[in-house]
Amino acid sequence: MAKSRPHIILSAAMSIDGKIATHSGESTLSSKMDLARLHLLRRNMDAILVGKNTVHIDDPLLTVRYVKGRNPIRIILDSRGTISMNSKIVKTADKVPTIIVVTDRAPRNMKKLEKKGIEIIRCGRNNIDLKRLLSILQKRKIKKILLEGGGITNWHFLKKKLVDELIITVTPYILSGKDAISLIHGDSFGKISNCPSFKLKKIKRMKNEIILNYTS
Numbered sequence: 001m002a003k004s005r006p007h008i009i010l011s012a013a014m015s016i017d018g019k020i021a022t023h024s025g026e027s028t029l030s031s032k033m034d035l036a037r038l039h040l041l042r043r044n045m046d047a048i049l050v051g052k053n054t055v056h057i058d059d060p061l062l063t064v065r066y067v068k069g070r071n072p073i074r075i076i077l078d079s080r081g082t083i084s085m086n087s088k089i090v091k092t093a094d095k096v097p098t099i100i101v102v103t104d105r106a107p108r109n110m111k112k113l114e115k116k117g118i119e120i121i122r123c124g125r126n127n128i129d130l131k132r133l134l135s136i137l138q139k140r141k142i143k144k145i146l147l148e149g150g151g152i153t154n155w156h157f158l159k160k161k162l163v164d165e166l167i168i169t170v171t172p173y174i175l176s177g178k179d180a181i182s183l184i185h186g187d188s189f190g191k192i193s194n195c196p197s198f199k200l201k202k203i204k205r206m207k208n209e210i211i212l213n214y215t216s
């Protein structure tokens with residue numbers, strides 16, 4: 001039976017101790033080889049989705065650069081529409097299709113962003129309604145989404161049982177830091193019997209890194 005929403009792959013590079021960034025937000029954990037692997041994965045996706053903190057902190061391009069291939073649509077969850085006009089995402093929106101998802105907390109007038117070529121999807125009152133968003137994206141033939149973090153966004157998707165697959169690179173660092181963002185950064189799921197669990201499908205060693213592939 002065809003799925004009623006896109007297939008979601010959660011992708012991240014984490015430290016041995018499960019962090020995806022240091023206390024100060026630094027997150028360049030992957031080797032060049034791992035980045036090339038990630039970009040190969042990106043080019044087979046219809047969209048890449050991230051939360052607004054990742055854009056504020058990393059100022060990423062979210063494009064395919066280390067290998068040849070087309071760029072997926074970029075989707076940013078930013079309920080109040082706070083993305084900086086100086087961010088690389090906004091500056092390149094005339095070349096790479098970009099959607100910013102906001103809620104009713106964002107200003108009604110988002111013309112400044114729209115003029116840059118960005119599409120605004122309004123979806124939810126206070127929080128972004130992820131199920132509704134995925135149904136909108138599905139209708140637009142977006143079938144595969146790479147969820148690239150950060151930890152808070154990953155948690156929102158897992159909480160709603162919207163993750164079908166995880167591809168996690170374990171990098172050889174130990175970051176520690178009580179406030180450092182974890183792979184999944186949210187409230188506890190409680191008892192282990194209530195925690196999401198996945199099947200280990202594949203393991204690949206790449207020099208000093210391990211890539212883990214889990215499916216639901």
Ligand SMILES: NC(=O)c1ccc[n+]([C@@H]2O[C@H](COP(=O)([O-])OP(=O)(O)OC[C@H]3O[C@@H](n4cnc5c(N)ncnc54)[C@H](OP(=O)(O)O)[C@@H]3O)[C@@H](O)[C@H]2O)c1
Nearest residue numbers: 012013021025027051052053054079128149150151152153
């Ligand atoms: N190592 C890696 O692979 C990797 C990958 C990505 C990011 N990172 C790191 O992770 C850090 C950022 O992660 P983070 O956990 O702080 O933030 P994040 O997940 O990037 O962004 C979280 C914010 O996005 C918005 N958002 C996400 N889901 C939402 C939902 N369902 N409904 C409404 N709003 C939603 C919320 O902001 P609003 O309420 O204001 O909209 C939320 O506070 C950075 O340091 C970055 O470098 C690492």
